Amino acid sequence: KARSEEEVLGANINIVDQLIAKTAKYSRNEPGLCETLYEMLIPYNFKGYGSDLRNIVLIVDKETARYPWEMLRDAYGGSADPIVTKAGFIRQLSTGTYRVNNELAKNDNAVVIGNPLLNGYYPNLPGAGSEAAMVADQLKERNFSVLPFINQPGADAIISLYSKSYKILHIAAHGVVNDKKTGQTGIVMGEELIITPSDFKQIRYVPELIFINCCSLGIINKEDEDRLQRKYEVAAGVGTQLVEMGAKAVIVAGWEVDDRAALAFAETFYDRMLNGYNFGEAVLEARKYIYN
Numbered sequence: 001k002a003r004s005e006e007e008v009l010g011a012n013i014n015i016v017d018q019l020i021a022k023t024a025k026y027s028r029n030e031p032g033l034c035e036t037l038y039e040m041l042i043p044y045n046f047k048g049y050g051s052d053l054r055n056i057v058l059i060v061d062k063e064t065a066r067y068p069w070e071m072l073r074d075a076y077g078g079s080a081d082p083i084v085t086k087a088g089f090i091r092q093l094s095t096g097t098y099r100v101n102n103e104l105a106k107n108d109n110a111v112v113i114g115n116p117l118l119n120g121y122y123p124n125l126p127g128a129g130s131e132a133a134m135v136a137d138q139l140k141e142r143n144f145s146v147l148p149f150i151n152q153p154g155a156d157a158i159i160s161l162y163s164k165s166y167k168i169l170h171i172a173a174h175g176v177v178n179d180k181k182t183g184q185t186g187i188v189m190g191e192e193l194i195i196t197p198s199d200f201k202q203i204r205y206v207p208e209l210i211f212i213n214c215c216s217l218g219i220i221n222k223e224d225e226d227r228l229q230r231k232y233e234v235a236a237g238v239g240t241q242l243v244e245m246g247a248k249a250v251i252v253a254g255w256e257v258d259d260r261a262a263l264a265f266a267e268t269f270y271d272r273m274l275n276g277y278n279f280g281e282a283v284l285e286a287r288k289y290i291y292n
Contacts, residue, residue, distance in 0.1 A: 007045070015040070016041065019036065020067065024255065035074075037068070037071065037072055038073055041067065041072070047076075048074065048076075048077060053086055055087055055088035056083070056090075057090055058089070058091050058092070059091070059092050062093075062240050065240050066235070066254075068255060069091070071255070081291070082291070085287050085288050088281065088283075088284050089283075090279070093240055095240070095243070095244055102206050103206065104167075104206050104246065105207055106167075107145070108143065108167055109145045109165065109167055110136075110145070110146045110168035110169070110170070111147045111148075111157070112139070112149070112170045112171075113154070114128045114130075114131060114132020114133065114148075114149070114172040114173070115132065115151050115172065116154030116157065116173055116188070116189045118174075118188065119190075119191060121188070121192075122174050122176070122188055123174075125173065127263065128172035128173055128262075129151050131172045131259075131262055132148065132150045132172045134263060134266065134267055135170050135270060136148040138270045138274065139168065142274045147164075153190060154188075154189025154190040154193055155189070155190060155193065158195070162202070162203060165205035166207050167209065168207055168211075169207040169209070169211070170212075171187060171211070172212075172213045172262070173187050173188055173213075174187070174214060175188070175214025175234035176188050176194065177233050179192070184196050186199070187212065187214065187238065197240070197241035201241060206245045206246045207247060208247065208249065209247070209248065209249050209250075209273075209279075210247050210251070211250075212235075212238060213262050213266070214234050214252070214253055234252075234254075235253065235254035239254075251269070264286075265290050266286075268282075268290070272285045272286070
């Protein structure tokens, strides 16, 4: 047909928001939540789509970007596995706000940041340091010029972010909502040193690939708990800003992730990308691996 048919879905967003906020505090698998979100957010005529293993591109706006679409599971689709472990599933952002004539980095440089020194401001993240070291090694093996900032002061990494250009940017650190001293939302690089979405906007040369894993720990004191567990809000704010800047591909963790799973995902993803897979295939292979 020459027409494109549009349907408005009357989902109760208040219920969806409360379910997500409640479950975002835990890293365990919640099949019931995944199935409930699927039933509430997917229009009736599209229920069952994905069971035939066709690749899916989901177009979201800034509001719907904060929902964990990748967790959705069709309880009646004949398989207990999430859709994203069986078919390609990536997002595109629909936005009227974007950088005009953006400049992408042209050299094979990469900056890798892991576990910036926080001196007790928030908990230490040894798993983030291990992940960053592994990524740096993989990129060096493929002849990238890598500048690593692992277990180092975050201020040094910020200087490099703004003073040089990089094709790949990888950050493994805390993501925080309403930081306890500054009130800012973004990536924690040090005490009262938070990279916010608007700070990313000031980077002149946009990396082609940006991978941000906002890590956490299983044990967090009650004071910091709420700030560090609302990663889907950090992911939505930072991720949409990076896409609007013109990055070709962005991966941002929006949920509590086990350290070993984060390491395995990053290792598999970079292995596939650096061996010639396209972005969607590399993401699918990484999801399959850690799910299995």
